[in-house]
Amino acid sequence: MKLKEVVHYLQRSPIKGLPLFILLMDDGKEYISVGDAFIENTKPNRDKIFPSTDDKASMLSYTDYDIGEIVDAGYMFCGCDSITEFDIDMPNVICTDGMFAGCSLLRSFESRMPNVISCSFMFDGCSALETFISNINNVRGARATFRGCNVYRRVAIQGYTVD
Numbered sequence: 712m713k714l715k716e717v718v719h720y721l722q723r724s725p726i727k728g729l730p731l732f733i734l735l736m737d738d739g740k741e742y743i744s745v746g747d748a749f750i751e752n753t754k755p756n757r758d759k760i761f762p763s764t765d766d767k768a769s770m771l772s773y774t775d776y777d778i779g780e781i782v783d784a785g786y787m788f789c790g791c792d793s794i795t796e797f798d799i800d801m802p803n804v805i806c807t808d809g810m811f812a813g814c815s816l817l818r819s820f821e822s823r824m825p826n827v828i829s830c831s832f833m834f835d836g837c838s839a840l841e842t843f844i845s846n847i848n849n850v851r852g853a854r855a856t857f858r859g860c861n862v863y864r865r866v867a868i869q870g871y872t873v874d
Contacts, residue, residue: 712793713737717778730783742791747813749791779803784810788817795839797822807833808852815839825849830856 719733724745732744733752741752743760750756778799785808788794795816800823807827811817812835819842820834829852834840836859843857 712791713796714794714799717781720781722783730781730785730787732787734787736794744787744789744791746786747790749788782806786810786812788814790814792816795819800824802826805829809833809835811835811837813837818842820845828852832856832858834858834860 713736714734715737716735717732718735718741719731721731723729724731727746729746734742734744736742743750743752743756745760748760750760779802781801782803783806784801784804785806787807787810788797789809789812791811791814793816794811794814796819797811797817798819798821802823803826804824805826805828807824807830809832810830811820812832814834815836815838817834817837818839820840821842821844824845824847827847827850830847830850831852831854833853833856834843835855835857837857838859838861840857840860
């Protein structure tokens with residue numbers, strides 16, 4: 712499964728203060744992602760995840776978002792057990808902490824992210840990750856970024872390549 716579009720983005724949600732995303736995936740379904748929850752966007756699931764009707768209404772007021780507007784992608788796909796590749800540039804993102812944590816089927820990541828400062832636990836538990844190509848050269852915090860990733864075939868960071 713692969714990301715097609717970010718439908719909605721809220722930098723800080725009332726749920727643990729984490730970013731909230733509504734994501735359209737290439738299976739044609741929308742998914743809600745907040746913290747360690749990555750679930751299909753259905754009424755029963757919305758009722759489970761959102762604390763109140765007011766929170767639900769404000770968080771799900773749909774507007775068009777350009778993925779370039781996202782600055783905090785922390786935990787964006789955390790716990791998504793079906794994403795296999797990511798190849799969308801995110802030029803303004805500065806935090807990718809836990810972005811793909813627990814995504815054990817993620818095989819390929821290719822994205823320009825020149826402003827990332829923190830990427831701790833970004834690929835924690837991504838045991839199928841084979842390809843990582845990015846330009847994250849401003850990182851200051853990278854604790855356990857690749858913990859549990861043991862299948863590397865190609866790693867390229869800002870002109871450095873390891874095959």
